Amino acid sequence: MAQVAVNPARTAERRRSKKSIYPTWFYVPAGLLYVVLFAVPTFASFYFAFTRWTLQDVEFTGMQNFVTFFSEPQLRTGFINTFIYGFMTSGMKVVLGLALALLLTSQLIGRGYLRSVVFFPVLVSAIGVGITFKVLLDPFDGLLNSSLAALGITGPGWLTDPQWALFSVALIDVWKGVGIATLIYIAGLAAIPQEYYEAAKVDGAGGWKNFLHITLPLVRPATATVVLLSLIGGLRSFDLIWATTRGGPGFTSDVIASVIYKQYQAGFYGLSTAGNVVLFVVVTAIVVPVSYFLNRREVER
Structure with missing residues (x-):
């Protein structure tokens, strides 16, 4: 059979000459939205973080807002x-x-229904979840402590005790958001070829070995997605914390986002803007290395 010689230079020229099926101006609306809604506010926040500003006046203060924020x-x-x-x-x-x-x-019998049950909390607003659990976890009349009292157990102040408040809100957050993680993992498990498990069965591998050597490595992309989404959401969390504890008691369940909101309420706009910049830098500094670590591919030779 005759072989056809391929000219690399001609191939590259054809690729360069190939035009997009969409005109360039199709990208203009998306570019404008990106600039107006993201780029401009981001750069403006970095500028106003170094000022003491109101709606009428702006005074440059240098690093003072950041010094105050961390002091x-x-x-x-x-x-x-x-x-x-x-x-x-x-x-x-x-x-x-x-x-x-x-x-x-x-x-599992009824697994379709159970999947719906697990995913349902994701569809409920964080404010609604927060108010509901604030009632359920009331230290005196809440359903949880009343049930514990019927068993002779004295329940703590889940949202009013400084030792329990942050942990309690974290558990509520997990209850609300674990449905997304489950859905991503279900998709990851469905993508694993069954041939691997069949080969492992022939070799006499049990369930635990299958999990360690097949399931866990092959759901790594799903794990990376869940970790990144959960970490970004957790570091930026505000609405659920505000609906349940408002950062209290005292400041024991405050996070950066709730502190920023309190500074806005008090009229310290420059300080709160500096807090936004700190939050942006913190999320970026954590998520970028974690993303690189989770998504890197090791080449086996």
């Missing part, structure tokens, strides 16, 4: 709580999401 105890508490809350909720969503996905992809 006040309640602001440092919110900064630390942000890390605790973000990593706690992200870790629990990964573990519970994978466990539920394994359960809901097994030969």
Whole structure:
């Protein structure tokens, strides 16, 4: 059979000359939206973070807002709580999401209904969830403590005790968001070829070895997605915390976002804008390395 010689230069020229099926001006609306709604506010926030500003006046203050942000105890508490809350909720969503996905992809009766039940909290607004759990976790009349009292157990102030408040809100966040993690893991498990499990069965591998050597490595892309989405959501969380504890009692459940909102309420616009910049830098500094670590591919030779 005759072989046809391929000219690389001609191929490259054809690729360059190939035009997009869409005119260039089709991209203009998206570009304008990006500039107006993202680029301009982002650069404006970085500028106003170095000022003391109101709607009528702007005064450049240099790094003073950042010095104040990290020198006040309640602001440092919110900064630390942000890390605790973000990593706690992200870790629990990964573990519970994978466990539920394994359960809901097994030969379980009514698994379609159970998938709907697990995903339902995702559809409910965070404010509605927060108000509901604030009633359920009331230390005196709440359903949970009343049920514990019937068993002779004295329940704590889930949302009013400084030792329990942040942890309780984190559990509520996990309950609300684990449905997304489960859905992503179900898709990841469905994409694993069954031939791997059949070959492992022939070799005499049990369920635990299948999980460690087949399931866990092959759902790594799903794990990366769940970790990144959960971590970004946890570090930026505000609405659920505000609906349940408003950052209290005291400042024990404050995170950066709730601290920023309180500064806006108090009229410290420059300080709150600096907090937004800090939050942006923190999320970027954490998510970018984590994303690189989770998505890197090791080439086996």
